[in-house]
Amino acid sequence: MREEILGKFKKCASKVSDKIDSDAFKRGKKMGEGADGTPTKLIDQVAEETALDHLLENTDFSVLSEEAGLVEQEGDGYVIMDPIDGTNNSILGIPFYSISLAYTPVDLSEVEVGYVKNFATGDEYYAIEGEGAFKNGTSIEPIKKTSDNTFCIYLGKYALPKSGEIASRATRVRSLGSAALSMCMVAEGVFDLFYHRTPEKKKSLRITDLAASTLILREVGGEVYEGEWDILEMGISPDERKDVIAINDEDIKEELS
């Protein structure tokens, strides 16, 4: 069943990709036809509508989505979706924006299928619980690092001064604007760490941002933490928000603790 769900996620991502790449959408985007007149909102709306339609037609799971909240159906379990993670990147032409889709019977701790696709590059990351994580069909083997550590740090408006201490230990820092993709790249070993901390609660992360990439990272032996190195726990809620540190190597936890 889990392979079947993964197949539906792939199809769902294709539908959204086709939609936001379509000429009709691009014309609309130029005209700023979103409900509030901004192209940012327009792409979120169109992507969510497309993905939600597909999932409600093709599965009987309830769907938790970033904008629509929880849409209940009669089946057991939940699809947790962020139709566009990195909306601002998509508007600005930064090739880092993705869909994030996860299936869980209960909550974050039991995610069974996770799927993230970078719409700009076509790269697909996915995992089935207990069966490993994959990128474009190939098993993810975290790359070996040299003495350089490349830390990826999310920098919110007020997060920057606070993240100085952790960043000063990194050789390089990137801030790419998509949590789901950044965490997949921690799984790959491209980044050693993904760090998201902000005093602005509404800029913290939701389960819709995290569910798929958390499984992908766990399947290569990594982990996502909240607070003082507690394993991240999140329920099926559109409102819960958390600051996180994600790593794929326990040595980094030792070093930073």
Next chain:
Amino acid sequence: MREEILGKFKKCASKVSDKIDSDAFKRGKKMGEGADGTPTKLIDQVAEETALDHLLENTDFSVLSEEAGLVEQEGDGYVIMDPIDGTNNSILGIPFYSISLAYTPVDLSEVEVGYVKNFATGDEYYAIEGEGAFKNGTSIEPIKKTSDNTFCIYLGKYALPKSGEIASRATRVRSLGSAALSMCMVAEGVFDLFYHRTPEKKKSLRITDLAASTLILREVGGEVYEGEWDILEMGISPDERKDVIAINDEDIKEELS
């Protein structure tokens, strides 16, 4: 003559792009065949050799390149080149690495042709002095911003705590790892500001990083500053390094001064 130089730059970029995308190169990269055994060095070497060969065969200008330094020829003027800006991104699979090529008869203040190509996406940015700046054949019209400001900030190992003050005024922060491309995106209006400051002198920027994108930015009315808002000046030297702030809107200078 300037259009002819631009044509040679485009051809040069294609040659480098073909080379680093070739199967032979990719096999070599996997094997870590660089002089010091690292793929980072290998791509820099291969790109520089390819670009330098093309430029020395097809122009009579002296060439200042990141790795090779100044290679003199009998013609008047200089090509200033960074064969791969964003080497680490290219190795790590982050779609942000470019070639930067500029022509000047004298120094940074008189650059006449600037060309930057993102090898990962194929996007080409270029400008001819006095004739405007272009992206993929279309005149760059900086996008109108909403109340959101997206600042792009280079974050070196120790730069982060120091950049906190300026970053706290931004709505969003990105750190993408290629100065040339980031500055082109300031020209486009994607970013309001590019800020590079580090106490590690060897991580400051060289004319090879800056020459092409400085002209592209100037041609849309922007400017690059050093120190306390002095217009950036750099000579033909592989050793001179500067910290910079680049903006395309003088209002931002007023706000930050």
